[in-house]
Amino acid sequence: MSQIWRLEGWVRFKDLNEQCFLIEFQSKKDKEKILSGRPWCFDRNLLTLQEVDESMSINAVNFQYEPFWVQCYNVPLAAMNEKIGEKIGKCLGHVIRVDVDSDGSAWGRCLRIRVAVDLHKPLLRGKWLGFENQKLWISFKYERL
Known part of the structure; x- marks a missing residue:
């Protein structure tokens, strides 16, 4: 995805559980570019993104x-x-x-x-x-x- 997105800084993907990843961006500008460019697809599947803060539990994130x-x-x-x-x-x-x-x-x-x-x-x-x-x-x- 980082090649498709053509970001200025680095991006890290961390596998949290089945079909759920934490994505960390080096730059706020890159993050805003990706969130504003939604929807994104990968391998013909919808990639749903949700902005979270570190005080949230991953189980509380709603991908609705x-x-x-x-x-x-x-x-x-x-x-x-x-x-x-x-x-x-x-x-x-x-x-x-x-x-x-x-x-x-x-x-x-x-x-x-x-x-x-x-x-x-x-x-x-x-x-x-x-x-x-x-x-x-x-x-x-x-x-x-």
Whole structure:
């Protein structure tokens, strides 16, 4: 992973138990780069990361949520804004942010939402959205999944 991540400093992996590792970074900048670049995959498997402090027990760490960018298609141009993005995103999980311009609007083929997805629940493929007396099917595509 350290070769894939292209870090400036060193990184250490310590095997804690089955499928659980402690990752130590030399630099805080490298750690923030890796956490902000999630999700990561290794050997076609999702690598879930959780920031911990030394006062925590490894058994108390909860690997339930992982942030994903979700692309929402078929959203009307008038609805491509932060408010509607928050509404759509809440059905997927905890909304981290909606990819919009400084004025709160988004223009493009899709509306992008950064969501902390619950890994223990099935992924939604889409959602019906009521907008101006019409029902629209908004389909979801999870980036890097």
